[in-house]
Amino acid sequence: MTAQSEPTANAAALSDLRALLGDAHVLIGADTDRFARDWTGKWRADPMAVVRPADTGQVSQVVKLAARHDLSVVPVGGNTGLVGGTANTGALMVSLERMTAIRDVRPQAGLAVVEAGAILSDIHTAVERHDMIFPLTFGARGSARVGGFLSTNAGGSNVVRHGPTRGLVLGLEVVLADGRVLDLMSELRKDNSGLDLRDLFIGAEGTLGIITAAVLRLTPKPRYHATAFVAVRDLPASLVLLRRLQTASDGAVEAFEYMPRNYMRELAKYRPDLRQPFDIHDHAVMIDMGGLSRPLDDVMETVLEQSVEAGEVLDAMIAQNEAQRAFIWEMREAAAEITFTRLPIVDNDVALPLDGVGPFIDRMRAHLKKIDEGADDLIVAHLGDGNVHLTVYPTRDDPAHLDAIREMIEGVTVDLGGSISAEHGIGLSKLRTMTRRKDPVALDVMRAIKQAMDPNNRMNPGKVIPDA
Amino acid sequence: MTAQSEPTANAAALSDLRALLGDAHVLIGADTDRFARDWTGKWRADPMAVVRPADTGQVSQVVKLAARHDLSVVPVGGNTGLVGGTANTGALMVSLERMTAIRDVRPQAGLAVVEAGAILSDIHTAVERHDMIFPLTFGARGSARVGGFLSTNAGGSNVVRHGPTRGLVLGLEVVLADGRVLDLMSELRKDNSGLDLRDLFIGAEGTLGIITAAVLRLTPKPRYHATAFVAVRDLPASLVLLRRLQTASDGAVEAFEYMPRNYMRELAKYRPDLRQPFDIHDHAVMIDMGGLSRPLDDVMETVLEQSVEAGEVLDAMIAQNEAQRAFIWEMREAAAEITFTRLPIVDNDVALPLDGVGPFIDRMRAHLKKIDEGADDLIVAHLGDGNVHLTVYPTRDDPAHLDAIREMIEGVTVDLGGSISAEHGIGLSKLRTMTRRKDPVALDVMRAIKQAMDPNNRMNPGKVIPDA
Incomplete structure (x- = not known):
């Protein structure tokens, strides 16, 4: 597609999308800002449009339509991510904000069936009426939506007891890159029927498909x-x-x-x-x-x-x-709110063995002094999981300097047996880190799976997997 | 390959294998029985050979050698499976029984690093010395090996508290179909660095690679x-x-x-x-x-x-x-020992919502009476997980009759929102069930992943995924 023909192509796609969803649910220009710009001010993009399908059938139609018009597709939830996971200029963003139903809460079975646009705090409220909790919680719970916190395998403050999101999901429904609907809506604790596809979509940041519904595991509410x-x-x-x-x-x-x-x-x-x-x-x-x-x-x-x-x-x-x-x-x-008071920042989300947190902080500070003596840092940690949120405020804002700081922090993390992303994910911000630090064989397998499931690289392209 | 050339080809492969591993670790003929025939008498196969590599490097070499000789590769652990998961005539079986090291037990970090041939009860003994437990347990714990219980995502009696195997694994090492070694040996509770490959191998029954080592999650031993x-x-x-x-x-x-x-x-x-x-x-x-x-x-x-x-x-x-x-x-x-006293049997391992177990038994018996009035049944269940082990003893042993019983049981299970395999896996015995009952889109995605990761269909072919 040449630059010249883009507006025409977009016009045709927009026309088809409006016919499918209605004018009110195809947003362009400034109306896309609340999806395309994040609250930290760090991530901005100009999507071709944001569409708001009403149900799984419409999500499927939108993805098929995007294929016909050769558009990239980026799902967006509450836009509370921190790694630029949805930033993609020119793409068609698919907001799930109209698919908010909490279809069923079954306390005896210990589960809730929800649509991917449901907001986390609404789920909390709904299940607490039944004396149950959905234990995942974090600061952005009033905005974060199911599809987002599943696609990032979100963590938060209760992981020490209940584990990360992955362990709290029984079933999933996903619209694949070809528009087909994958039904993995199991309500069971044990289900060994073939390859585990569910966990592949959890944490994939929308690169393999769009999560449209889920079965969440509940536990009794503490008295x-x-x-x-x-x-x-x-x-x-x-x-x-x-x-x-x-x-x-x-x-x-x-x-x-x-x-x-x-x-x-x-x-x-x-x-x-x-x-x-x-x-x-x-x-x-x-x-x-x-x-x-x-x-x-x-x-x-x-x-x-x-x-x-x-x-x-x-x-x-x-x-x-x-x-x-x-x-x-x-x-x-x-x-x-304390963290993002200043820019530039180098924000990190690393996981370490529990007894590695102290050495991590000491070594990191010693190295930082050498790279940028005036730099400040801010630390808060889910210590029960070894998960450190480290924010560095460098004294100057040039990309090479910021990356040098990032690379130093990665090195200290990996030397201590840690991971370069604990709970925020990869998105755009850690692509270089993935290239530098992830097992190259693992990266190759990820590329092979991405290629197999999304051969046209249509779903949230350029994220998570370097050079996919 | 024609039938005539097989012995010659095998002779060349055997010669290469002996050069690589030593004569003592390349078993043929009757020496393969303890791997190729199971204790129930239900599953038998005639592998081309069973090899016993000493370490991950040798496993990798064996897989590469198998590719050169165009052999199928089937990993085998303690041979305690119940679904024919390793039965494959003509294949090269890879036993991990020499790779039994429990490399490290770290009670403060709550983990053990083990090789894939380690026996479950040996792991229990090793970690209890540190006042910890590895909570997975089941009858065959004295024979079952890490690679086997991970590849089947084994369940057992403690799932109601600790979840199935998948939740007890922090890291994995896998030899892929092309012989490369995939290093996912994370020791962390939180690790969001790209697509979740780990859970894809857990429960894959050796169709995507050979698990060679793992990091297992431990919990404190109850007092x-x-x-x-x-x-x-x-x-x-x-x-x-x-x-x-x-x-x-x-x-x-x-x-x-x-x-x-x-x-x-x-x-x-x-x-x-x-x-x-x-x-x-x-x-x-x-x-x-x-x-x-x-x-x-x-x-x-x-x-x-x-x-x-x-x-x-x-x-x-x-x-x-x-x-x-x-x-x-x-x-x-x-x-x-009680279950396998008689043959023929139709053995089932279904999962149901907790409140579906009673209705399942009642409906199943009503249907069974119509199909085979004299048939007997035996039930034992992990009731806390809704996991029923149902064995039917039909009055006659013809394949169509056995399959009719199986199909009836599947139908009752699926009608109640259940799964056709809870913890034993698919292997050979439930391939037809998978075709009949699994979401066809899910089967297609499994085929695409299998094709991407094992394009020559070399790893445990013909298992788990119908028509892969």
């Missing part, structure tokens, strides 16, 4: 919580504390979040309304435990007392009521 | 157990009991196994040494709970008393010591 904010001596002490809590509660720890000095300092600066319970220490964690069978405050108190006596815990606040619990969570969930 | 054998009024009453136990213990139920009248009757017949604690009732379950933080006998007793008062539990024996606990488990684990 009791114990929530605390705790200053600890150092990172090893925090891991001793975590083990003590897990042993004393049979694994009831739902969140174990690291909030070190630089995080608490930025929190004090940007959110003075959140009056911190004690002076800022070098190391702090927030802890949430949940259970069905017994109150957990006693367990929390007993363990914290042991840890104070052992010199591992320096100060602690245990929530005495729901408001204090919400306050502790708010201190943690302010992370997103 | 307390409560184990009981309980007669229940009916299946719905047993589900009420399960929910009560889970709520009272925060999900400490590790096994919840259904053993109905016909199972207990066969047990009395074949294992009179196991003196049953009370008269045979229509419905019974064995329950095992495990915990770290508190003894669970009180929880078990309290809940059983409630259920007796509600008329749901008719009789119960709670193990008072380790010997009684072992006795209760033995009653359950005798299932394999």
Whole structure:
């Protein structure tokens, strides 16, 4: 297709799309901004259009139509991703925002059947009415949609107890690159009927198809919580504390979040309304435990007392009521707004062995000093999973410098047995990292699968797999 | 290749294999029996040879050599499968039995690094020394090897608590169809670095490559157990009991196994040494709970008393010591020897929604009466997962009749939202079932992936995916 013929081709495609979906559901120009520009200001693209199909049948028709007009197709959910996973100029974006039905909640079977446009917090509300929870949660839950958090295999704060998204999904429905609908809507805990296709789409960031519906696994809603904010001596002490809590509660720890000095300092600066319970220490964690069978405050108190006596815990606040619990969570969930206060940034989302977090931070800072002495950093971590969100604020904004910092951080991560992406995914921002750090055989297998399932490279091209 | 040239071609391949591995590790003729014939007597094949490589490098060399000689390659573990997953006349079987190293056990990180030939019960022993468990367990644990239980995504008795094998694996090493080694040996809980290849190999039954090593997820060893054998009024009453136990213990139920009248009757017949604690009732379950933080006998007793008062539990024996606990488990684990006492059989391994197990049994028996009035059945179920092992003993042994029974059972299963394979896999025995019951689009995607990863259809051909 030549540059000249593009407008004509687009006009024909738009006309077909309008005939299929109605004018109101084919957005162009400024109307696409809320899908094509992200809230951090880091990612922007100019899609050819954003369409809003009403159901799986229409998604299928849209994908077939895109094939006829040789358009790339990029699904978009709540647009809360952090890696440029949907940024694609010229592509047809498919928003699932009209497909929000929570079709069924079956507490006895422990599952919910949802459409891919349903918002995470709406699912939380719907299932809690049945005394159940869908345990996945993170700051953007009020905007993030099913298709997005499945396509990125989202993590969040409860992974230490319930695992990442992949383990919370029983079934999927997917529109493939050729427009066919793949029905994997199993409602079962055990299902060994052939190759595991489900997990291939989870985390594929839309490169293999568009997720249109899912069966989510629910668990009973905890009756009791114990929530605390705790200053600890150092990172090893925090891991001793975590083990003590897990042993004393049979694994009831739902969140174990690291909030070190630089995080608490930025929190004090940007959110003075959140009056911190004690002076800022070098190391702090927030802890949430949940259970069905017994109150957990006693367990929390007993363990914290042991840890104070052992010199591992320096100060602690245990929530005495729901408001204090919400306050502790708010201190943690302010992370997103605190992080993106300045640009440029090099934001990282690495996973490490639990005991590798401390060495990672020390080594990273030593290297950073050499590359950019004035650079600042901000750290917050899902410590129970070894997942560190590290943001570096360099002193200058040139691409080579930013990439040098990124490459240094990758090196430290991989040397410690870590992964260069824990939960945010690859998108555009980590393509070079994938080339540098992922097993080349693994990259070849990914390319072969992509080629087999999307031979025209139509689905979210240029993402996740370098040189696909 | 013509029939005439086969011996010559085989001779050349055997000569190359002997040069590579040494004569002692290239088995032919009767020496292959223990790999090529299974203990049930149901599956037999005549492989061209069985080779026993010493390490991943040799596995890779063997696969490359097989390509040069145009041989099919079938990995074999402990030969404990039930679906003919390794039966393949003329193929080169690759036994991993020399690759048994448990390379590393790291209790603080909660993981073990193992070679694919390690035996499940050896892993249990090795990690228990560190006060950890690898929670996967089933009757054949003394023979089953890592490569086999990963390639079948094995289930077993503890899935209700810990999930199937897929959720217990952090990393994998795989030799691909072209002999290259794929390194996915992640030791992390969170790792979103590209398409999820790991889960594609788990459950693929060797059709995409040979698993040579794995990183397994461990959990702390329970300090307390409560184990009981309980007669229940009916299946719905047993589900009420399960929910009560889970709520009272925060999900400490590790096994919840259904053993109905016909199972207990066969047990009395074949294992009179196991003196049953009370008269045979229509419905019974064995329950095992495990915990770290508190003894669970009180929880078990309290809940059983409630259920007796509600008329749901008719009789119960709670193990008072380790010997009684072992006795209760033995009653359950005798299932394999009881099941295969007679031939012909139609053995099924279906998964159903929890509340579908009762209707499944009733409907299946009504249909069976019409097809084969004199047929008998035997049922034992992982009830906590909705996984029913149903064995039908038909009155006559002709293939069309056996397939009619199988097709009827599939129909009842699928009508109730179930899966035609819960944990045993597909192998050869359920290929026709796959064709009849699996979403045709899903079958096409499986074929496309198989073609992309094994274009010469060399790896365990003719299994899992019909007409691949």
